[in-house]
Amino acid sequence: xxxxxxxxxxxxTQMGNDKxxxxxxxxxxxxxxxxxxxxxxxxxxMFSYNNKELIINETVxxxxxxxxxxxxHLNLHINSLELGDSAVYFCASSQYLLRENYEQxxxxxxxxxxx
Amino acid sequence: xxxxTQAQTEISVVEKEDxxxxxxxxxxxxxxYLFWYKQPPSGELVFLIRRNSFDEQNEISGRYSWNFQKxxxxxNFTITASQVVDSAVYFCALNLDGNxxxxxxxxxxxxxxx
Numbered sequence: 001x002x003x004x005x006x007x008x009x010x011x012x013t014q015m016g017n018d019k020x021x022x023x024x025x026x027x028x029x030x031x032x033x034x035x036x037x038x039x040x041x042x043x044x045x046m047f048s049y050n051n052k053e054l055i056i057n058e059t060v061x062x063x064x065x066x067x068x069x070x071x072x073h074l075n076l077h078i079n080s081l082e083l084g085d086s087a088v089y090f091c092a093s094s095q096y097l098l099r100e101n102y103e104q105x106x107x108x109x110x111x112x113x114x115x
Numbered sequence: 116x117x118x119x120t121q122a123q124t125e126i127s128v129v130e131k132e133d134x135x136x137x138x139x140x141x142x143x144x145x146x147x148y149l150f151w152y153k154q155p156p157s158g159e160l161v162f163l164i165r166r167n168s169f170d171e172q173n174e175i176s177g178r179y180s181w182n183f184q185k186x187x188x189x190x191n192f193t194i195t196a197s198q199v200v201d202s203a204v205y206f207c208a209l210n211l212d213g214n215x216x217x218x219x220x221x222x223x224x225x226x227x228x229x
Binding site (some may be wrong): 031033040041042043044045048050055056088090094096102103104105106108109112 | 165219
């Protein structure tokens with residue numbers, strides 16, 4: 001069983017388009033994240049939701065809008081795509097403040113290419 | 116503020132050699148957690164280890180070992196008798212107590228030459 005799944009795995013689109021990436025976790029976790037990995041492999045957090053509430057919002061353009069319909073899903077919608085948005089986007093989940101066994105479980109990533 | 120530095124951008128070693136990946140972190144917090152993740156060529160992120168700031172015991176898991184030293188703010192990772200399957204990008208990461216964010220280092224690309 002896949003713990004954290006993302007769709008699609010690959011996404012190629014043109015500048016100016018709007019696209020969404022979906023993420024689902026079946027681990028029963030209450031916290032989910034979006035990370036961006038750029039072409040130099042640098043991984044940086046974008047957003048985090050706990051029980052459908054935004055708890056982390058790093059400096060991300062407002063063209064990026066996360067949406068959490070329930071605690072098992074966190075989708076990422078991107079408006080007016082730009083070339084610089086090309087990256088691999090990782091979804092992750094964890095159990096909030098579970099310190100003893102804290103771990104973030106990552107999805108397989110979505111490679112977004114903007115042409 | 117927190118920061119993780121992986122000064123080694125790329126390392127290449129011949130198969131069966133030992134290799135150590137360095138990780139230096141910065142934080143003023145007294146309670147924190149350190150992680151290592153592996154990202155093989157297939158792209159997924161694989162969890163390797165978590166260590167909390169109160170536990171400075173070194174850990175060994177098969178060919179992998181980790182050396183945590185608070186005095187030098189380092190959490191180094193050693194692979195013994197490296198194998199081609201160890202070729203990957205390895206990330207060190209830091210999490211502060213009460214904060215759900217993982218701060219990653221820039222990663223070290225390890226290539227094992229057969």
